[in-house]
Structures are given as structure tokens and as C-alpha cells.
Amino acid sequence: MRAMPRSKRHTETHADGRPLKITFGEMREMGLRGVLVYCHCGNHTALEADRWPDEVRLSDIEPLFVCRGCGSREADVRPDFETGKPPQFAASKQAP
Numbered sequence: 001m002r003a004m005p006r007s008k009r010h011t012e013t014h015a016d017g018r019p020l021k022i023t024f025g026e027m028r029e030m031g032l033r034g035v036l037v038y039c040h041c042g043n044h045t046a047l048e049a050d051r052w053p054d055e056v057r058l059s060d061i062e063p064l065f066v067c068r069g070c071g072s073r074e075a076d077v078r079p080d081f082e083t084g085k086p087p088q089f090a091a092s093k094q095a096p
């Protein structure tokens with residue numbers, strides 16, 4: 001188990017200099033259920049985030065992806081705010 005300092009606010013980075021992103025647990029707390037994997041060539045794909053545990057950061061999985069368009073390994077993983085919208089914004093039910 002790693003210690004998780006909660007008071008630190010400055011941007012932490014990986015050993016190779018990439019900024020650390022939020023964890024899947026933090027993302028799910030925001031009500032988001034999916035991620036978008038972007039490539040600099042314009043290719044992107046949407047994935048369900050359920051397969052990754054809470055303590056994994058979005059930046060941790062970036063090296064796992066190889067772009068189908070250009071073969072790049074420099075993916076950018078971001079929370080999918082579109083499909084992760086809270087249900088109250090999707091429903092049109094009116095309160096009595």
C-alpha cells in the first residue's frame with residue numbers, strides 16, 4: 001500500500017515527467033463512468049472505466065495504448081464528460 005498524501009496541492013509528475021492525472025476512483029466520485037483515449041493524430045476511442053480499479057490513475061494507463069491510426073504510444077486519457085453525464089440531465093421527467 002502506498003501512502004496517499006491528501007494535503008499536497010502542487011502538480012505531481014511521473015518519473016518521466018508526465019503530469020499525474022486523477023484516479024479512476026476520483027473520476028467515479030464525480031459520476032463519470034468512461035474515459036476517452038486521444039492521440040495527437042486525431043484518433044480517439046471511448047472506453048468504459050469499470051475495468052480499472054479505483055487507485056489507478058488515468059495517466060497510468062496511457063502507455064498501454066497504441067494508436068490504430070499512426071502507431072503512436074503517446075495517448076492522452078481523459079475523463080469522458082459526455083457519456084458520463086449525471087442521469088438528472090438526461091431525464092425529462094417533470095416534478096409534480
Ligand SMILES: [Zn+2]
Nearest residue numbers: 039041067070
Ligand atoms: Zn495516432
